[in-house]
Amino acid sequence: MxxxxxxxxxxxxxxxADMVEVTEFPHLGQRYGVRGVPKTVANEHSAADGALPEAQFLERILATAGLGGSA
Amino acid sequence: MTLLNESIKDEISKRFAELEDPVRLVNFTQTIECDYCTETRQIMEELAGLSDLISLDVFNFIEDKDKAQSYGVDKIPATVIMGKKDVGIRFYGIPSGYEFVTILEDIDMISRGDSGLSKATQEKLAALANPLHLQVFVTPT
Structure with missing residues (x-):
């Protein structure tokens, strides 16, 4: 991802786009409620848990960030 | 002590022989190095040593505050991978295991100058009118 x-x-x-190694930045894990990885946050909102194919991943993050696409 | 063993170095060197344009690694650490700062810097040093097309700049997060600010780096260890320009690719923390492969893939992509994304994805991204900040959380594997 x-x-x-x-x-x-x-x-x-x-x-x-940032990779964030959560064990080194536990406060960020807490802030975004990271319970499993990979987890993707788009513009401060939780967008995807786990791995997704390219098209679905894009749809999901655009919808989450309110930038178009459908959830 | 090196982090990458000889056979891995050989494999990466072969891979790097295909590189086209220069790639720059920018690493932020500090004098008394944080958890994984030492290892992260060392990985970048070893990678940069494997190709003339890969350069490395190491900055001090505290002393080179201006540099950190200009790259928008707010925590360490941090690594920026870029070509001629900074496109917003960041690694916060050590890129180990699966994410070590990500670094190699990023280097290939930047050097080739092609995202490798499908036409449909490229079109949707080209239509973006507002900033999108992604944070992908991972653990060492």
Missing amino acids: VHLAHQFAFESDMVT
């Missing part, structure tokens, strides 16, 4: 998020960042100037 990290590489896919990085591919999105590479493709679009609007997208920035």
